[in-house]
Amino acid sequence: MAPFQGLRSSQPDLHEKLRQDPILETYSIYGFFPELYRRIYVDGAQPPMTMAGRGRGRVAMLEFEDRGLVVKPLQSCREGEVAAIGAEMGAGPMQYASLEGYLTEERVAGAFFTEMAPEDICDDSMYRAGAALGGILARLHRRRVYYNDATLSDPAGRSHLIIEPGGGCRLIDFGVSVLLDRHPVLERQDVYNFVRTLPMYRVLKRMGLKAHEMDRFLEEYAGKLARTSPEEIMSQDLRFAEEGLKMAAGRMGGRIVEPLASGFRDAYGS
Ligand SMILES: Nc1ncnc2c1ncn2[C@@H]1O[C@H](COP(=O)(O)OP(=O)(O)O)[C@@H](O)[C@H]1O
Ligand SMILES: [Mg+2]
Structure with missing residues (x-):
């Protein structure tokens, strides 16, 4: 009530x-x-x-x-x-x-990547997960969507990639994604979304920046983003994937890295 x-x-x-x-x-x-x-x-x-x-x-x-x-x-x-x-x-x-x-x-049914059952982890399933994520990011990037979040794993082992029972994969949570269709024009909200996933932003927040100092930081960052090409901004998604893969490997085993990265490269085309 x-x-x-x-x-x-x-x-x-x-x-x-x-x-x-x-x-x-x-x-x-x-x-x-x-x-x-x-x-x-x-x-x-x-x-x-x-x-x-x-x-x-x-x-x-x-x-x-x-x-x-x-x-x-x-x-x-x-x-x-x-x-x-x-x-x-x-x-x-x-x-x-x-x-x-x-x-x-x-509600996308299935298991998050980092919660896959050990018996389902093999070279083939890792290649397919990598190819699925690579394909998803390639398609999003073609539409100028920068996902801007942990895909495979964050430091706490949380993932946004769901492996569906039929073998498909989908990403959930576009909460901090940025649509770069109007770049170099970016709303303050876009700039905020962009910076909130930066480690630097977490440090500044912990330091307890005052509202006007944070505003100035966002203002400066807006200028920086306007001078950076959309391709370069979106390439940060590849780094999120790479970092996430390392973090996931810490939990799921180093053998996931090679097949997954190879599937990703084949699908993303880099
Ligand atoms: N479409 C969905 N399908 C399945 N689970 C979902 C879906 N949306 C959200 N969830 C579940 O809810 C959690 C939080 O949702 P999310 O959109 O990631 O919000 P937050 O911004 O709080 O991370 C997810 O980690 C997932 O467990
Ligand atoms: Mg989330």
Whole structure:
């Protein structure tokens, strides 16, 4: 009921109706999303719901009988546009009608790369994972999408690449991606997305920079990005992949490196 407290004084009748809604207790705001309302309120589905999410806040995952759906708050203004490009090219989850400020998307079934079962790790599966990631990044880059996040693994072993049961692979989470279609013009939000994945930014944040100092830093970085070609900016995704591969190898074994890198090179074309 918490998200609806504000209605208590402005719309008391609606507030009362919501207070008496037994479904709201279980599904909070999520039952009201276009893709979910009919299923939950009309058809009476009772999907198990789990919550995840770190950077962006609460990510709700609802497991319906035919498929899983995810509702997540947008992390940046253009995330919807980027996620739609990802969906269109089969690189990311399918996107559905949503409510303002949120994405509603397909829950991609499968295991994250770093959580693959040991018995599934072999030269062939690593080559295929590398080729899938290389292909996804090549297609995103052709559309001027800079993914800008850990793909295979971050230092804590979290991955954004899901290996699907049928052998496909998809990337999830375009929360810090930057669409470079207007480069060298970049919005402040794009610049912020760009710098927030830099180690330097984490150091500055830990130092406790004041708001105006951070503004100045972003301003200077905006100039730097405008002078850097989109190709060079996007090439940082290759470094994320390389670093992620090293981190994943620390957990999954050094033998994953060669076949995966080889698949990646073949598909990305570098
Ligand atoms: N489309 C999806 N399919 C499957 N799992 C998802 C999907 N979207 C989010 N998740 C799960 O929720 C977690 C957080 O979502 P994510 O979009 O990565 O947000 P954050 O910005 O908090 O990292 C992911 O690590 C993953 O476990
Ligand atoms: Mg994430």
